[in-house]
Amino acid sequence: MDQVGVIEIKKSVFADNEQDANALRAELKQKGVYLLNLMSSPGSGKTTTLIQTINRIKDKIRVAVMEADIDSDVDAIKIKEATGIESIQLHTGGMCHLDAEMTRQGLDNLTLENTDLAILENVGNLVCPAEFDTGSCRNAMILSVPEGHDKPLKYPLMFSICDVVVINKIDVMPYFDFDLEKCTEYIHMRNPKAKVIPICAKTGEGVDAFAQWLLDEVHEWKNQ
Amino acid sequence: MHELGIVFYIIRDVKEVAEQNNVKRISKVTMDIGEVSTVIPEYLKDCWRWAADKEEVLRGCELEVNTLPAVSFCEDCRKEFPTVAHGKTCPHCSGGNTYLLRGNEVEIRDIEVYSNEQ
Numbered sequence: 479m480d481q482v483g484v485i486e487i488k489k490s491v492f493a494d495n496e497q498d499a500n501a502l503r504a505e506l507k508q509k510g511v512y513l514l515n516l517m518s519s520p521g522s523g524k525t526t527t528l529i530q531t532i533n534r535i536k537d538k539i540r541v542a543v544m545e546a547d548i549d550s551d552v553d554a555i556k557i558k559e560a561t562g563i564e565s566i567q568l569h570t571g572g573m574c575h576l577d578a579e580m581t582r583q584g585l586d587n588l589t590l591e592n593t594d595l596a597i598l599e600n601v602g603n604l605v606c607p608a609e610f611d612t613g614s615c616r617n618a619m620i621l622s623v624p625e626g627h628d629k630p631l632k633y634p635l636m637f638s639i640c641d642v643v644v645i646n647k648i649d650v651m652p653y654f655d656f657d658l659e660k661c662t663e664y665i666h667m668r669n670p671k672a673k674v675i676p677i678c679a680k681t682g683e684g685v686d687a688f689a690q691w692l693l694d695e696v697h698e699w700k701n702q
Numbered sequence: 703m704h705e706l707g708i709v710f711y712i713i714r715d716v717k718e719v720a721e722q723n724n725v726k727r728i729s730k731v732t733m734d735i736g737e738v739s740t741v742i743p744e745y746l747k748d749c750w751r752w753a754a755d756k757e758e759v760l761r762g763c764e765l766e767v768n769t770l771p772a773v774s775f776c777e778d779c780r781k782e783f784p785t786v787a788h789g790k791t792c793p794h795c796s797g798g799n800t801y802l803l804r805g806n807e808v809e810i811r812d813i814e815v816y817s818n819e820q
């Protein structure tokens with residue numbers, strides 16, 4: 479005979495991921511690898527910004543990139559060709575975000591002993607990547623001018639977890655009614671400590687500031 | 703698409719509980735989902751059907767979703783109010799100094815199981 483019963487679980491589905499993320503962070507600290515999680519909507523300029531940034535810092539620190547994509551490897555190839563650094567593709571198998579376990583699997587494929595800074599280009603999406611801690615030391619996001627300055631109001635969680643918000647495509651400012659001042663105000667409503675850096679990844683304008691922020695971060699973290 | 707990811711987490715968690723408890727089959731999983739959790743119950747159920755039927759222990763298993771109301775708190779007048787109806791603006795004092803108290807949950811409440819008699 480079978481017994482029928484009810485088993486109480488009462489557990490958040492995110493609980494395991496939080497544990498995994500904290501374990502990964504501790505492990506990376508021990509190995510001396512700084513992990514940056516870079517998020518944005520599709521097409522806001524993650525790959526272009528990374529190429530510009532990496533070319534400014536690759537002589538100072540050892541950088542590797544993981545490109546998360548649902549099913550292609552164009553971004554990983556682009557990074558490798560444009561910067562010469564180690565770059566791999568993570569296929570998410572249809573998942574719209576990366577969690578700590580998938581991030582760990584990606585890191586296992588990098589030569590971590592030769593890496594100071596690992597950058598994860600997350601899946602293009604402003605919703606769920608914000609809910610899943612990847613185990614990164616810091617979160618960064620890119621908001622591009624055509625997306626509009628009210629995005630921090632519409633995606634509050636994403637903006638509240640990011641330590642730095644890069645405003646990209648400032649070259650097209652004249653064609654959009656993007657209000658940088660308002661945008662900064664909205665970002666600070668969500669996260670008073672967030673650093674806002676306007677750039678044009680196409681020409682490289684402003685990228686020095688982001689590159690310097692990253693260098694300072696990695697340096698400070700290593701000396702902690 | 704996000705719902706499919708959530709379904710994979712639910713499956714992983716309930717399978718683990720099933721193994722620990724000598725469970726032969728799970729006939730129902732009940733979730734507590736907050737109104738503002740970004741999980742859409744209908745999508746979740748669709749993804750669930752597709753993914754659960756691929757698992758022996760979950761074949762035919764029903765997913766029940768229990769919606770939890772979202773409640774915000776106003777720092778200015780220190781009162782609570784329903785988030786979905788009023789958003790970020792307090793209906794008591796019209797202040798905007800408010801934050802979410804609950805309604806963000808994505809929790810597995812319990813599972814209904816058939817176990818082998820010992």
Ligand SMILES: Nc1nc2c(ncn2[C@@H]2O[C@H](COP(=O)(O)OP(=O)(O)OP(=O)(O)O)[C@@H](O)[C@H]2O)c(=O)[nH]1
Nearest residue numbers: 519520521522523524525526602646647678679680
């Ligand atoms: N005008 C202008 N175009 C830019 C700028 N930065 C990137 N783009 C263009 O925007 C498009 C998308 O850039 P990507 O760097 O591929 O964006 P992404 O965020 O990596 O895209 P996904 O990985 O597909 O989500 C490309 O056509 C870029 O050339 C910029 O500063 N100004």
Ligand SMILES: [Mg+2]
Nearest residue numbers: 524525553599
């Ligand atoms: Mg890209």
Ligand SMILES: [Zn+2]
Nearest residue numbers: 574575606704
């Ligand atoms: Zn997702």
Ligand SMILES: [Zn+2]
Nearest residue numbers: 776779792795
């Ligand atoms: Zn009030």
